[in-house]
Amino acid sequence: MNGAIPIDRTQVAVAVITRADGTFLLASRPPGKPYAGYWEFPGGKVEPGETVHAALVRELHEELGIEVTHATPWLTRYFDYPHAHVTLLFFLVSGWHGEPHAKEGQTLAWQTPGAINVAPVLPANHPVFAALALPAVYGITQAGSDPTGFMTRLDNALESGLRLIQIREKSMPAATLETFARDVLARAQAHQAQVLLNADVALAQRIGAHGVQLNATQLGELSRRPDLPLVAASCHNVAELDRAEALGCDFALLSPVLPTPSHPGAPVLGWGNFAALCAGRTLPIYALGGLSSTDLDSARQHGAHGVALLRGAWQ
Ligand SMILES: Nc1nc2c([nH]c(=O)n2[C@H]2C[C@H](O)[C@@H](COP(=O)(O)OP(=O)(O)OP(=O)(O)O)O2)c(=O)[nH]1
Numbered sequence: 162m163n164g165a166i167p168i169d170r171t172q173v174a175v176a177v178i179t180r181a182d183g184t185f186l187l188a189s190r191p192p193g194k195p196y197a198g199y200w201e202f203p204g205g206k207v208e209p210g211e212t213v214h215a216a217l218v219r220e221l222h223e224e225l226g227i228e229v230t231h232a233t234p235w236l237t238r239y240f241d242y243p244h245a246h247v248t249l250l251f252f253l254v255s256g257w258h259g260e261p262h263a264k265e266g267q268t269l270a271w272q273t274p275g276a277i278n279v280a281p282v283l284p285a286n287h288p289v290f291a292a293l294a295l296p297a298v299y300g301i302t303q304a305g306s307d308p309t310g311f312m313t314r315l316d317n318a319l320e321s322g323l324r325l326i327q328i329r330e331k332s333m334p335a336a337t338l339e340t341f342a343r344d345v346l347a348r349a350q351a352h353q354a355q356v357l358l359n360a361d362v363a364l365a366q367r368i369g370a371h372g373v374q375l376n377a378t379q380l381g382e383l384s385r386r387p388d389l390p391l392v393a394a395s396c397h398n399v400a401e402l403d404r405a406e407a408l409g410c411d412f413a414l415l416s417p418v419l420p421t422p423s424h425p426g427a428p429v430l431g432w433g434n435f436a437a438l439c440a441g442r443t444l445p446i447y448a449l450g451g452l453s454s455t456d457l458d459s460a461r462q463h464g465a466h467g468v469a470l471l472r473g474a475w476q
Pocket residue numbers: 173174175194200201202203204205206207220240242245247249283284285286
């Protein structure tokens with residue numbers, strides 16, 4: 162047999178316990194453990210014969226005294242410490258009974274995504290904090306031939322809380338697109354929302370947008386990550402997700418999940434294939450195709466970080 166000797170990895174169930182106000186829980190590791198005093202998400206090792214979900218429920222009962230009622234699979238991280246090679250299987254936990262309290266000598270701290278104020282954190286967790294700061298809904302523009310009229314719908318969506326936007330206007334002439342993109346960006350920035358340009362790295366850099374949404378062709382051709390704060394990838398299969406991870410993308414779109422009015426009869430993934438493609442991925446993944454904001458919980462049950470919406474973002 163060729164290749165590296167398989168590493169015996171320790172499976173760890175890890176909980177991002179999130180309250181309705183968006184804050185999430187960190188705990189400091191108690192004295193006597195490796196990395197004592199470092200901040201981590203509650204959780205612990207999966208025991209032999211136990212499912213990862215069962216380990217999560219058990220650990221949160223042992224460490225915090227809560228009963229988990231709603232947990233959905235999220236990211237996976239692979240990390241090699243001197244003391245262990247770990248596979249961290251993250252869950253988003255949004256429902257539980259009881260008030261979390263430190264049962265094992267930890268200190269607890271509720272934290273705001275994008276504004277962590279405790280240190281040091283376990284080194285494996287740094288990319289996870291960036292992923293957590295990504296909103297649940299990603300709106301994709303649909304201005305068509307009416308860029309001016311679209312601005313009212315954009316302002317309404319920003320007022321209602323939309324914080325991540327992709328400009329995707331395939332039929333807009335280049336000059337109109339640049340003016341449109343600058344206008345969208347200015348309005349978004351007034352609400353601390355982030356804007357990505359579909360496929361156009363140069364335009365994103367020129368106007369100071371937050372990022373780019375790479376298409377499948379670019380994913381295949383680029384040898385390194387474009388120089389922008391946010392780089393996302395549009396994926397449809399295993400190979401494209403592998404490429405997005407290798408390139409160091411911040412998140413991916415995976416589509417089409419359900420039939421859409423624009424592509425009637427076209428093949429779709431369905432939630433089963435979507436979940437299989439999400440499992441074990443290190444990237445946050447947005448579900449795209451035939452969805453509305455009411456599909457967020459279904460998407461999360463199948464491993465998504467959130468939903469990407471075309472029509473549904475601008476109603
Ligand atoms: N719980 C948790 N573990 C993490 C995180 N990030 C990270 O790298 N790890 C690593 C540290 C450890 O090597 C491993 C978890 O092991 P642990 O010692 O907490 O396991 P446990 O709760 O089952 O504790 P024990 O019964 O073995 O004492 O995963 C995280 O955010 N939360």
